[in-house]
Amino acid sequence: MDVTLTKVHGSENDFFILDQTKLAHRLSEAELKQATQQVTDRETGLAGGADGVLYVDDSSHPQVTGKMRVINADGSEASMCGNGIRTVARYLSEQKQQTNFKIETMYADLNVKQAQDLAPEVKTFQAEISPVSFKATDIGMHVADLAELHQTKIPALSKQLAFTAVAVPNPHLISFVDHTTLLGPELGRIAGYLNDGQNPYFPDGVNVSFVEVLGQNHIFVRTFERGVGFTNACGTGMSAASLVYALEQGGDFDQSITVRNPGGMVKTLVHQTAAQSYWMELIGNATFVGAATLSLADLLAGNFEHVTFKVSGEQPAYQAFVAGLK
Numbered sequence: 001m002d003v004t005l006t007k008v009h010g011s012e013n014d015f016f017i018l019d020q021t022k023l024a025h026r027l028s029e030a031e032l033k034q035a036t037q038q039v040t041d042r043e044t045g046l047a048g049g050a051d052g053v054l055y056v057d058d059s060s061h062p063q064v065t066g067k068m069r070v071i072n073a074d075g076s077e078a079s080m081c082g083n084g085i086r087t088v089a090r091y092l093s094e095q096k097q098q099t100n101f102k103i104e105t106m107y108a109d110l111n112v113k114q115a116q117d118l119a120p121e122v123k124t125f126q127a128e129i130s131p132v133s134f135k136a137t138d139i140g141m142h143v144a145d146l147a148e149l150h151q152t153k154i155p156a157l158s159k160q161l162a163f164t165a166v167a168v169p170n171p172h173l174i175s176f177v178d179h180t181t182l183l184g185p186e187l188g189r190i191a192g193y194l195n196d197g198q199n200p201y202f203p204d205g206v207n208v209s210f211v212e213v214l215g216q217n218h219i220f221v222r223t224f225e226r227g228v229g230f231t232n233a234c235g236t237g238m239s240a241a242s243l244v245y246a247l248e249q250g251g252d253f254d255q256s257i258t259v260r261n262p263g264g265m266v267k268t269l270v271h272q273t274a275a276q277s278y279w280m281e282l283i284g285n286a287t288f289v290g291a292a293t294l295s296l297a298d299l300l301a302g303n304f305e306h307v308t309f310k311v312s313g314e315q316p317a318y319q320a321f322v323a324g325l326k
């Protein structure tokens with residue numbers, strides 16, 4: 001039996017979409033992990049590898065169009081993926097002929113919709129990012145018995161940098177930095193340590209983002225992701241960074257925030273619904289790079305010698321969009 005994996009990206013945070021509803025039988029939990037580790041490997045994987053695999057399935061929830069599960073490159077499961085959900089939104093939109101619908105994720109059924117293209121021929125979708133929590137118990141954080149972490153130094157990590165931790169609902173640690181620090185080695189050092197599985201602060205790991213303020217409602221976010229490492233962009237990280245920017249650094253609620261990243265640019269909106277109750281909107285490209293077809297046996301064996309890869313032709317428009325960013 002043949003399987004098709006669609007290679008996609010949001011801000012060059014790249015994934016394969018595998019639609020379980022098209023298979024004769026659903027992959028087991030062990031197969032999901034095995035297939036993900038094999039296709040994502042940057043050296044030996046499929047079509048240059050990827051940051052993870054987005055598994056699409058039917059949802060049993062009423063009024064929900066489909067379900068997304070996110071498996072990181074290392075085989076761990078993430079509760080959400082902001083760049084990924086836009087590409088799954090586009091995939092389901094084309095499959096089901098809908099433009100405004102809900103997708104089931106681990107903790108919430110999230111609203112998604114087609115948005116105005118960010119640039120010519122750059123298909124764009126927007127997604128609700130929620131639920132938000134600052135509670136240490138929701139973040140998996142153990143820092144000096146603190147119930148929450150806001151703009152606080154953790155001397156074991158850095159004597160200079162202050163951090164805020166938030167779950168959206170996957171866990172994020174955010175620090176506002178200058179340009180030199182944004183591009184320097186500190187992010188890799190700190191995030192590498194916090195994702196080593198041994199440290200006492202985030203035993204299950206955490207996505208770590210450094211943020212530079214470029215102007216009013218204009219930020220740059222660089223992220224080291226749990227379960228992956230450095231990625232070109234992290235959608236939930238950019239949403240979390242936008243929220244912390246609005247709360248701590250003078251960013252505006254309910255107004256478009258431009259978020260640059262190493263792979264391009266997205267827009268976010270941060271909303272407050274009640275005291276300490278927030279949600280965000282993430283708007284960005286949902287680009288299909290191409291489609292790989294191979295046998296299920298080869299997928300599970302990690303044998304990519306007999307793959308047919310059909311290029312979509314969308315990537316030049318995306319690259320022109322990035323080249324035009326100021």
Ligand SMILES: N[C@@H](CCC[C@H](N)C(=O)O)C(=O)O
Nearest residue numbers: 078081082083170234235236
């Ligand atoms: N790249 C994603 C986040 C993927 C999950 C993350 N690695 C985690 O383990 O929480 C995004 O765009 O949000």
